[in-house]
Structure formats: C-alpha cells, structure tokens
Amino acid sequence: MNSETIIASLEQLVSAGDNPGKVLTDPADLETYGKDWTKIHTPAPLAIVLPKTTEQVQALVKFANENQVALVPSGGRTGLSAGAVAANGEVVVAFDNMNKIVDFNASDRTVRCQAGVVTEQLQNFAEENDLYYPVDFASAGSSQLGGNLSTNAGGIKVIRYGMSRDWVAGLKVVTGKGDILDLNKDLEKNNTGYDLRHLFIGAEGTLGFITEATMKLTRKPNDLTVLVLGVNDLTNTMDVLKAFQNKMDLTAYEFFSHQAMQHVLAHGQVQAPFETEAPYYALLEFEAVSDQVMDDAMEAFEHCMEEGWVLDGVISQSETQAQSLWMLREGISESIAPRTPYKNDISVVVSRVPGFLQEIESVVTEHYPDFEIIWFGHIGDGNLHLNILKPEDMPKEEFFEKCQQVNKWVFEIVEKYEGSVSAEHGVGMTKKDYLRYTRSEAEIAYLRGIKQVFDPNRIMNPGKIFD
Numbered sequence: 447m448n449s450e451t452i453i454a455s456l457e458q459l460v461s462a463g464d465n466p467g468k469v470l471t472d473p474a475d476l477e478t479y480g481k482d483w484t485k486i487h488t489p490a491p492l493a494i495v496l497p498k499t500t501e502q503v504q505a506l507v508k509f510a511n512e513n514q515v516a517l518v519p520s521g522g523r524t525g526l527s528a529g530a531v532a533a534n535g536e537v538v539v540a541f542d543n544m545n546k547i548v549d550f551n552a553s554d555r556t557v558r559c560q561a562g563v564v565t566e567q568l569q570n571f572a573e574e575n576d577l578y579y580p581v582d583f584a585s586a587g588s589s590q591l592g593g594n595l596s597t598n599a600g601g602i603k604v605i606r607y608g609m610s611r612d613w614v615a616g617l618k619v620v621t622g623k624g625d626i627l628d629l630n631k632d633l634e635k636n637n638t639g640y641d642l643r644h645l646f647i648g649a650e651g652t653l654g655f656i657t658e659a660t661m662k663l664t665r666k667p668n669d670l671t672v673l674v675l676g677v678n679d680l681t682n683t684m685d686v687l688k689a690f691q692n693k694m695d696l697t698a699y700e701f702f703s704h705q706a707m708q709h710v711l712a713h714g715q716v717q718a719p720f721e722t723e724a725p726y727y728a729l730l731e732f733e734a735v736s737d738q739v740m741d742d743a744m745e746a747f748e749h750c751m752e753e754g755w756v757l758d759g760v761i762s763q764s765e766t767q768a769q770s771l772w773m774l775r776e777g778i779s780e781s782i783a784p785r786t787p788y789k790n791d792i793s794v795v796v797s798r799v800p801g802f803l804q805e806i807e808s809v810v811t812e813h814y815p816d817f818e819i820i821w822f823g824h825i826g827d828g829n830l831h832l833n834i835l836k837p838e839d840m841p842k843e844e845f846f847e848k849c850q851q852v853n854k855w856v857f858e859i860v861e862k863y864e865g866s867v868s869a870e871h872g873v874g875m876t877k878k879d880y881l882r883y884t885r886s887e888a889e890i891a892y893l894r895g896i897k898q899v900f901d902p903n904r905i906m907n908p909g910k911i912f913d
C-alpha cells in the first residue's frame with residue numbers, strides 16, 4: 447500500500463461515526479507530533495491521527511495489522527528517552543483529543559480519564575473535589591496520563607506516594623492485536639491470576655494503546671512546608687535524609703548541585719535560598735501539622751548542623767515561599783535544555799546511594815574533564831539525574847558520541863550496584879542499548895515473549911525498549 451492510500455484509509459477509519467477524529471499531514475504537524483523532548487532523532491512520521499474514541503483506536507490497530515503499518519503512541523511529548531519519537535515513516539496516534547474526565551466516584555475516590563487528560567487537569571479536578579492526585583513532576587502542565595502510565599512516571603513525591611502505577615485502579619486498552627480489554631474493573635482486591643494492567647504500565651506503548659484509565663485519589667496533604675538546606679558533601683545528603691526520616695515522614699526529598707541551581711538562578715525568576723554557598727542543596731517537604739512536627743524538624747536540622755553535614759538552611763513561611771523554593775529544583779531541567787544535555791536517569795536502593803555516588807562521581811570527573819556536569823534528582827528514593835552539558839562549540843553528533851563512550855563506565859557501576867539504567871524516564875530508543883545492564887538475558891527473553899503475545903505483527907511502537 448502506498449503512502450497516499452494509507453493516508454486516505456486512515457481518514458476514512460477515523461471519520462466514521464458521530465464523533466470523528468482527524469488526520470494531519472502538514473510538515474509542521476509531522477515535525478511537532480513526531481518527536482518528544484529528546485533532540486537526538488529527526489522526526490519523520492507519515493501521518494498523525496487524532497482519534498476521538500477507543501473504537502477508532504481499535505479500527506486503526508486492525509488496519510495497521512492488516513497492512514503492516516507501524517504505529518507510535520504520542521501523549522504530551524515530554525518524554526526524555528525518545529519513546530514517542532516517529533523517525534521512520536510511522537503513523538503517530540496522538541491522544542490530544544481524547545482528553546475528557548469521563549466519570550468520578552466520590553465514595554471509591556476514583557476518577558476515570560481518557561488517555562489524553564493532562565496531569566495538571568487531573569490534579570486540579572482532584573483539588574476541586576477536595577481530594578489529591580499525588581503524582582507530580584515539572585512537566586505536569588503538558589504531560590498526558592496515557593504517557594505517564596506508559597512510562598510509569600515518578601517525579602517529586604515518590605518517597606511518600608509511589609509511582610504512577612500505584613494510582614491505577616483500572617485500564618481500558620487496545621492490544622497490538624486489536625482487542626479492547628477492560629483491565630481490573632477498578633477493583634481494590636482482585637486476585638484472579640495475572641494482572642495484565644501492570645504489563646501495560648511502563649510498556650511504552652509496545653503492547654498496545656492505553657485509551658482510558660481509572661485513577662485513585664487520596665486526601666489532601668496539610669500545611670506542606672519546604673526546607674532547603676546547604677549540604678557540605680554529596681554523600682552527606684543521605685545522612686541528612688536519615689536524620690529527618692528518623693523523626694518524621696517526608697513527602698519529598700530532593701537534591702541539586704550548586705552548578706544546577708546557578709542555571710535556574712540565571713533565568714531570574716527565583717533567588718538563592720540563602721547567602722551561604724554550598725556545593726549541594728537538599729530540599730525536604732513535610733506536613734507541618736503540629737508544633738511537635740516543627741520541633742522535630744528543628745531538632746533534626748540542629749543535629750545536621752552539629753555534625754557538619756549542613757551549612758545553612760531556610761524554611762518556608764508561606765505557600766508562595768514554598769513554591770519558589772520548589773522552583774529551585776523544578777526549574778533545573780528546563781533551564782539546562784538549551785545546552786543540549788546528555789541525560790542519565792539512574793537509580794539504586796537508598797542504602798547503596800553513598801557508595802554508588804562516589805564511584806559515579808569519580809568516573810564522570812575522570813572521563814568528562816572538559817564538560818559541565820549537572821547533578822540533581824530524587825535522592826530520597828535513590829534516583830539521580832546526571833546531565834552532561836554540551837560545550838557550545840562542539841557539534842551535537844560528536845558530543846553524543848563522546849557521552850556514549852563514557853556510558854560503558856557509568857552503566858558498569860549501575861550494574862555492579864544492581865541499579866537501573868532508567869529509573870523513571872523509560873527506555874525508548876536512547877537507553878535500549880543499555881537494557882542488559884539492568885535486565886538479564888533471560889528476563890529480556892521473557893519481555894520479548896510478552897511482546898509477541900500482545901503484538902504478534904510488531905506494529906506497536908517498533909524499535910522502542912528493544913529491537
């Protein structure tokens with residue numbers, strides 16, 4: 447089938463019924479919808495389809511199977527591993543027009559959403575109903591639920607609330623074979639064999655499309671208070687974490703280097719937290735619901751100062767101040783984006799973070815002597831974001847090539863510490879060559895077997911996670 451016939455067929459498929467979808471083929475649309483936030487691949491999709499219903503998605507999948515057309519799912523396109531990039535003439539299926547909240551059950555505290563609902567839309571809906579959707583990250587204003595679930599997005603509150611997976615009560619999916627499945631039917635308890643819902647979460651669209659999800663909500667946190675501390679040494683951030691966790695529950699524990707903060711400050715929207723310059727900063731958040739909690743926090747702070755781990759600190763006195771302290775951490779990724787960063791999103795279990803950090807740090811200092819290195823991340827759950835910035839005068843290709851050479855050393859340390867080569871950003875195309883550092887050969891063979899069951903003709907997001 448040639449390109450024109452495929453496009454004409456797609457148009458026909460989504461125009462049927464009283465809720466027609468759309469097909470886009472304009473070069474500007476192909477460019478926009480064919481990529482995510484990664485800058486490595488050149489987008490080259492054949493067409494973009496914006497369906498309106500699960501049935502239209504099913505019709506697309508059946509057509510793709512019959513005609514060997516590759517489909518790439520696309521949400522808010524904020525991914526950082528090229529999981530939603532269409533660089534080989536694929537048809538992109540974008541969920542921007544399936545963005546409705548379709549049901550809310552106040553007694554079950556669940557909300558049923560189409561895949562294109564934006565994270566912030568769900569957070570606001572919860573808030574309007576006096577509830578809380580706790581999965582949060584800097585791209586919440588554009589990322590879509592379908593994409594969050596397909597990458598099992600984490601973010602800044604994992605230490606207290608877990609990952610996206612933990613908030614899914616049920617899923618509606620169209621498998622790569624073209625079947626519509628209603629998975630788990632929103633049940634809290636359902637021990638009836640394999641839980642297929644969890645296979646689709648984190649599958650990066652390689653098994654089929656998530657078209658709807660029922661998400662759980664919880665009670666709103668009270669009196670969230672933010673503390674930013676200047677920390678003496680990278681490994682001291684873990685001593686500080688322990689000191690606070692021995693006394694209280696934290697809703698977040700993040701860290702960033704002075705270098706990282708300088709990039710945010712250069713944007714001019716926020717100020718340094720205090721005058722003392724520290725090599726690293728920790729950001730803690732907790733519910734300051736009583737004087738006792740505040741006293742415990744102050745005691746932990748004093749202990750950290752006495753030990754010499756902490757050099758200075760500031761505590762938020764208002765919600766506005768808490769938000770601007772959060773900006774110091776949440777603004778990092780965006781502020782370094784113009785420097786074409788090479789991204790690492792690595793993790794180990796919390797107890798192994800200090801040794802792991804020391805080894806990674808000495809490797810990157812040795813192998814990237816001329817590159818600017820930016821450390822930050824969700825250190826409270828063992829997840830570090832290590833970004834290497836491209837020198838202005840170095841061509842992109844040469845820079846990525848150099849970073850790939852260093853990966854071997856970085857990922858050997860990840861393997862030694864039994865860590866992950868992608869803690870929360872997914873594998874996509876950028877991390878697939880390194881999958882074996884985290885997953886055994888035997889495990890990868892099972893992954894391939896699962897793919898074969900759900901997508902025997904390999905039309906779903908080919909070339910992502912593995913070839």
Ligand SMILES: O=C(O)CC[C@@H](O)C(=O)O
Pocket residue numbers: 583584601776779789790823831832833
């Ligand atoms: O840009 C990055 O490397 C991390 C992005 C995101 O996961 C964050 O934690 O801000």
Ligand SMILES: [Zn+2]
Pocket residue numbers: 601823824831870
């Ligand atoms: Zn992150």
